Amino acid sequence: MKKRSNTQERVSRMYRASLTPYSIWSLLFILVPLIFVAYYAFTDNSFAFTTENIARFFTATSQVTAEDGSISEIHTYLLIFWRSLKLAIISTVICLIIGYPIAYIISRASTKVQKNIITFLMIPMWMNFLIRTYAWMTILQDAGIINGFLNALHLGRIHIIGTESAVVIGMVYDYLPYMILPIYSILAKLDNRLLEAARDLGCNGFSAIRRVVFPLSLPGVISGITMVLIPSISTFYISQKLGNGKFYLIGDAIESQYTANNLHFAAAIAFILMIILLVGMAVMRHFTNKRVNGGI
Amino acid sequence: MAKMKLSSKIYTALIFVFLFAPIAILIVFSFNAAKSLSVFSGFSLSWYRELFHDSETLGSVRNTLILALSSSIISTVMGTFAAVGINKLRSRWYRAAMDSVTNIPMMNPDIITGISLMLMFVFVGRIFGASTSLNFWTMLIAHITFCLPYVILQVLPKLQQMDPALPEAAMDLGCTPMRAFLKVELPEITPGIVTGLIMAFTMSLDDFVISYFTSGNGFQTLPISIYNMTKKTVTPKMYALATIIFFVILSLLLINNVVDTDDGRKLRKLRKSRKSAKLTAMTMATFKKITSSKPIMIGGIAVIVAAIGVLIGINSSKALVLNVYNWGEYISDGSEDSFDTIKEFENWYQETYGRKVRVNYTTFASNEDMYSKISSGAVSYDVIVPSDYMIARMKNEGMLLPLNFDNIPNYQYIGDDFRGLYYDETNEYTVPYTYGIVGIIYDANVVDEADAENWDLLWNPKYSGSILQFNNSRDAFGTAMYKLGIDVNTDDKAEWNRALDELLKQRPLVKSYVMDEIYNMMESGEAAIAAYYAGDYFTMIDAAADTVDLQFYYPEPTNVFVDAMCIPTCCEHKELAEIFINYMLSEEPAIANAEYIYYASPNSLVYENEDYIDDIGEDTYDILYPEIESFGELYNEYAYRTLSNDMLDYVNRLWENCKIG
Known part of the structure; x- marks a missing residue:
């Protein structure tokens, strides 16, 4: 008996020890840096306390010329944030619509096919994303590949590059795998018998998916949404390249404040973005956790 | 399982067309004869040849691999231990805290992770008075930090699926806790660990944003090199590189597919006999499985490549190191059979001084970019090449060192027009480059x-x-x-x-x-x-x-x-830096650079050289070197000057x- 409790103590000591490096690491390199963001956000160049940086985010204004030539004043950063959010949400929704069926198809294929498709999904990520985005410019340009095809078929031309669609295409392209992978990993574990049972009970294929498969895959969907929404809201390279430099998003704002050496204001934008996202995600998780048990 | 329906097949194919379209484009344009990514003018392998002669790009590939490998391995080991620990946590509070902390890097945009780490490194570096607070180690820390959650989130579910009675049973049968872990738990969670490792490696390889903010001295990864080609152009060379990566991965997969089928069958057989406590056999099988699986093969090859890279690194680390910070694509680098300035300098230095020197050449995308890095005090460079208005600003802020022109005798060749310009009226701090x-x-x-x-x-x-x-x-x-x-x-x-x-x-x-x-x-x-x-x-x-x-x-x-060479106060080898500047002014490198960059040179060894004029052609020469009565006057009237901080901020807002x- 004594020996047993001894072992148990040793075991639990071992487990605690195995967590220690990570605890220290996450304290030093995850939590403390976030405190630095807050610290810089609330100080000026001489590190004296100020709320000016935060205030600037909410109060700075710019003039915008509308299509009809009329000039109106808008809140610079609120508008930038709103635009980023809009594009990110559109991209996320498209990723979900395109990605869910493919995740489902993969999960129903044979193990070998599954493995191969998943690996092929990851191959593009091994080739630098800056280069891939660059290649998209060649495809989408007015004198690019798509218009070359359309021209050859005498179908006229379409103007994509520099529009919202181009930026969305770039984001969907880059982040689609992040939507597919988590959904797939949930669906792959799904018991096939559940589907059969649903069919036996009178569901047709589609309603079986809607009423059985989809609800069970919600944790994957949520983590897919998170993994697409977060990077697409803050991207700055895609908007520069595919948006013809005309889409100035929140990531661009942070980056340009950083290059202009306005570290404190860059930190302030980052801080506000972080708070909004964390609150948003917490709310989303709160509502969905009631419906699904666990998560990824 | 069911065979794929035709509609599913078509849909899958469409998705892959979408995902691989840009890759097809870059493969095609990597064979372009011209230096263009949008106009295909003929088939050629020249970009591949260039790639293998470009030590800067190959160096950044090496750096990228070293970083991806070391960060993925370290984060996998640490993450696996962490997952094992988290899984056994009894305190609910502690557990919730660990879960949230793990989620932070996933929930935070990478730009915030990058900025937060950068702010901390710079701040701490300043407190300790370190000359370079951003370097390989800071990038490694950053990469480990954002890779960790991917590992933990792969390993943790595997642990949770496992029957907790199994390791206890092993201990009851006389295993020590460590042995029980190695023999029972580890094999069970290995698939999760391998996936985590692959994901960490992939994320690190593909990361640009976090590296952008945390990169510093002389350690430049591929994405950053590409980003810094922003003033000049991204060359098809980069496409050639991507194409090679693509075919290497593809062939690894094909080879592996042949090997895999046979092994999978054996494993399934073994799985059936799991309950019969053939733990050792299973471990063996799992390890065998791993060693023949594609991720490990890819990883293995990468390890070898990186090991070679590290060896090269160690080999040259004994040499004197000169850190040069220049615009992207702003030096003759040996491509298109041109003069390889850096390599030639290293050779010349060794012949002349009998000492080995290694030039650590890194690039920036804009003056402001360079200024941010240097003024953060986080980096240390010996030679920088800013533009005029930035020189004036840095000089005013005491960020430049006066040059010792005894070490730069070639300065005599700089045309009179290019001396005494407003940013350096007394000719103390700068040597014009272009x-x-x-x-x-x-x-x-x-x-x-x-x-x-x-x-x-x-x-x-x-x-x-x-x-x-x-x-x-x-x-x-x-x-x-x-x-x-x-x-x-x-x-x-x-x-x-x-x-x-x-x-x-x-x-x-x-x-x-x-x-x-x-x-x-x-x-x-x-x-x-x-x-x-x-x-x-x-x-x-x-x-x-x-x-x-x-x-x-x-x-x-x-x-x-005017872009000019200067020595910043963070310089560590001033004399060597001056020797380098002097070398850049000597005939061969100066002409090679002028021809490569296509900008005008203030060096009379270049603009008075008949061969150079012949090479670029009269018409080109006339445009590059228009006849101007007084360059100095024109220059001082229309050149950009540094604006006050207040104005800079204002202009920034207007922009x-x-x-x-």
Whole structure:
């Protein structure tokens, strides 16, 4: 008996020890840096306390010329944030619509096919994303590949590059795998018998998916949404390249404040973005956790 | 399992067409004969040859692999232990805390992770007075940090699926806890660990944003090198590199597929006999499985490549290291059979001084970018090449060291016109490297010759949708201010507002705000009018499509700039830096650089050299070196000067306004 409790103590000591490096690491390199963001956000160049940086985010204004030539004043950063959010949400929704069926198809294929498709999904990520985005410019340009095809078929031309669609295409392209992978990993574990049972009970294929498969895959969907929404809201390279430099998003704002050496204001934008996202995600998780048990 | 339906097959195929379309494009253009990513002018393997001669790019590939490997391995080991620990946590509070902390890097945009780490490193570095607080180690820490959650989130579910009674049973049967872990738990969670490792490796390989903020001295990864080609152009060389990566992975997968089928069957058989406690056999099988699985093969090959890389690194680390920080694509680097400046300098130095030197050459995308890095105190460079207005600013802020011209005898060859310019009136701090004039490039097939006279062309509504504007505040405002006849260095905010109004007026006509994208757009006829630096016009002509007839003129007045070599106060080898600067002024490298960059040289060994003039051609020479009565006067009147911090901030705000429209 004594020996047993001894072992148990040793075991639990071992487990605690195995967590220690990570605890220290996450304290030093995850939590403390976030405190630095807050610290810089609330100080000026001489590190004296100020709320000016935060205030600037909410109060700075710019003039915008509308299509009809009329000039109106808008809140610079609120508008930038709103635009980023809009594009990110559109991209996320498209990723979900395109990605869910493919995740489902993969999960129903044979193990070998599954493995191969998943690996092929990851191959593009091994080739630098800056280069891939660059290649998209060649495809989408007015004198690019798509218009070359359309021209050859005498179908006229379409103007994509520099529009919202181009930026969305770039984001969907880059982040689609992040939507597919988590959904797939949930669906792959799904018991096939559940589907059969649903069919036996009178569901047709589609309603079986809607009423059985989809609800069970919600944790994957949520983590897919998170993994697409977060990077697409803050991207700055895609908007520069595919948006013809005309889409100035929140990531661009942070980056340009950083290059202009306005570290404190860059930190302030980052801080506000972080708070909004964390609150948003917490709310989303709160509502969905009631419906699904666990998560990824 | 069921066979795929036809509709599913078609859908899957469509998705893969979408995912691989850009990859097909870059494979095709990697074989382009011309230096263009949008106009295909013939098949050639030259970019592949160049790639293997380009030590800078190969160096950054090596760095990327070293970083990806070390960060993925460290984060996998640490993450696996962490997952094991988290899984056994009994305190609910502790557990929730660990879960949230793990989620933070996933829930935070990478730009915030990058900035937060950068702020901390810089701040801590300052406190300890470290000369370089951003370096390989900070990047490694950053990469480990964002890789960790991926590992933990892969391993943890595997642990949770496992029957907790199993390790206990093993211990009851006499295993020590460690042995029980190794023999029972580890094999069970290995698939999760392997997936975590692969994911960490992939994320680290592909990361740009976090590296961008945390990179520092001399350790440049591939994404950063590519990003820094922003002023010049991304070359098909990079496409060639991507193509090679693609085919290496593809062939690994194909080989592995053949090996895999056989092994999988054996494993399934073993799985059936799991309950019969053949733990050792199972471990063996799992390990066998792993060693023959594709991730490990890929990883294995990467390990070998990296090991070679590290060996090269160690081998040369005994040498004296000179850190040079220059614009992207701003030195003759041995491509297109040109002179490999860095390598030649290293050889020359060893022959002359009998000591080994290694030049650590890194690049920046803009003056502001370079300034941010250096003023953060986080990096240490020996030679930098900023533009005039940035030199003035750095000099005023005491960031530059006076040069010892005894070590730079070649300075005698610098033309009189290029001495005593406003940013360094007493010729103490700088040695000019290149200079140039901003002109307007237009496609004569689209634009009426009569319209091509002055700055108004960039505002001509006739060409709406074909006009390109600079994507940097100083040059963009410059075009508007020269057009309106405003002093580009004015302190009068009202004048800047006027310039902004002009830019806002232009915005609906502008096709795109560009830097390096200008090359593709002008070469392919995508756009017809752009203001850019004179020398770059020739790079475009070389690669332009047949349907495009690019012409060039100087509007008046226009911007004149000088980029000069300086030594910042963070310099560690001042004499060596001066020897390097002197070497850059000697005939062979100076001509090679002038021919490579296509900008004008202030060095009389270059601009008076007959062979050089022959090489670039009379017409080119006339444009690059227009006859100017007094360069100094023109320069001092129209060059950009440094603005006060207050003005910089103001201009920055106006620029943001212009960008949102």
